Amino acid sequence: MVPQAPSPPLPAGHPPVKTPRVGVLLINLGTPEGTDYWSMRRYLSEFLSDRRVVEVPRLIWQPILQGIILTFRPKKSGHAYAGIWNRELDESPLKTHTREQALLLSAAMAARHGDGVVVEWGMRYGHPSTAAALERLTAAGCERILLFPLYPQYSATTTATACDQAFRALMAMRRQPALRTVPTYHDEPAYISALATSVRDHLAGLDWTPDLLITSFHGLPKAYLEKGDPYHCYCLKTARLLREELGWTADKLRHAFQSRFGRTEWLQPYLEPMVKALPEQGVKNLAIMAPAFVSDCVETLEEVNQGIRETFLTAGGQNFTYIPCLNSSPAHIDLLVRLTERELGGWV
Known part of the structure; x- marks a missing residue:
């Protein structure tokens, strides 16, 4: 962390002040909470209602989505998820891998920067939500946060909408942290x-x-x-x-x-x-x-x-x-560390 001058003692009765920290939020697409019809319908409704994903005017698209597509697609998608579901943890592999990536990145950053960097993870759609992850980071004292959408190739349908969701969450905060975003890294x-x-x-x-x-x-x-x-x-x-x-x-x-x-x-x-x-x-x-x-x-x-x-x-x-995808391979975690430290330049 960049050294800071010591603060003077707080006046009597002043509420406690958290030690300033830097946050890193890994964001991936999202996942249903189960393979049943209603879990799939909730997830698909949120995903396919995103105007970054489907650009058809809402007055036209929503009746088609809610009345036709979400009548039949949840069953088909649920069957697909059931075939790859992590039954030990009762979750999708995407959630399992993203959690593990966050834990390994957190351990690597702690080894290099102590407890000054906090790593969280969240999903654009479903749970854990982006908003909840940001709340955890600010509660931990993070005054500066790096948004890290886990999409090597930028697209408005992925990277941009992930950042949109984070920005929406910040609109509800009285005290907003400073933000940075990780750019496309398709040619890194x-x-x-x-x-x-x-x-x-x-x-x-x-x-x-x-x-x-x-x-x-x-x-x-x-x-x-x-x-x-x-x-x-x-x-x-x-x-x-x-x-x-x-x-x-x-x-x-x-x-x-x-x-x-x-x-x-x-x-x-x-x-x-x-x-x-x-x-x-x-x-x-x-x-x-x-x-x-x-x-x-x-x-x-x-x-x-x-x-x-x-x-x-x-x-x-x-x-x-x-x-297989890079998942939690050593080379991938090393890449996440490199990109994180580069984008945190001047903050750590």
Whole structure:
């Protein structure tokens, strides 16, 4: 921490004054509290009501969402979550990984900065909420807080809405802390290195060699790109830098976009039709990773590792492997520490 001059004694009767500290808030997307219909409906209603996520006018969108989509989708989504649910802790893997990342980052920061830095975690949708996490930080004496949205590739639908939610929470505070936000880190050398390490370590454990690695990124409506969202460009740069770090030729690594929702055109190429066509193109051994997700979740564990795996093998593929997200790997925690300390410059 930056040294501060000692304060004079407080006058008699003055309320206690907390020792000033710095807070770090890790923010991820969110998770339902259970796999049942009503838990899923509450979560999906909050998520799909976000105007950063769905830009259709509310008067048009809400009747469709509440009357049609949320009648049927919670059951389907609940089934997907049930297949990957952490039954030991009765929570989604995303919540498990985010908590562990916060605990490990907290331990690393304590070892380097003592008790002057407090690390918390929260979700944009669901629990623990962003507002509750901010309340815990301010209650701990944090007068300066770094918001750390856990999205390497910035998008208004992820990074921006996470910050929006934090800003809304601050609007209710009489005494607001000073804020900073972590910028996009899609091309951060330590991030690219961590991805490359995860690829090398995973492939070293196989008894076969992939013909192709696909970097699968979460999709986005094409219209959002046309309106100025830089996410598409950041994803392609991440994929290119990873390929260069691995020393591979262009034919060994491709990118694709997954999780399309609705009938409008999204960013292409789409993952599922790409994978389905690969065996006829001579690709019989396939590896997939999801660099835009720092924690394994329903989109990676169910959609990719189960659904896309089945698509590839049914189409004639022979071997399929999914390379896990960075999760709580040492390289990822080191990356979080590096980014946190860089963005806390002058505060610690």
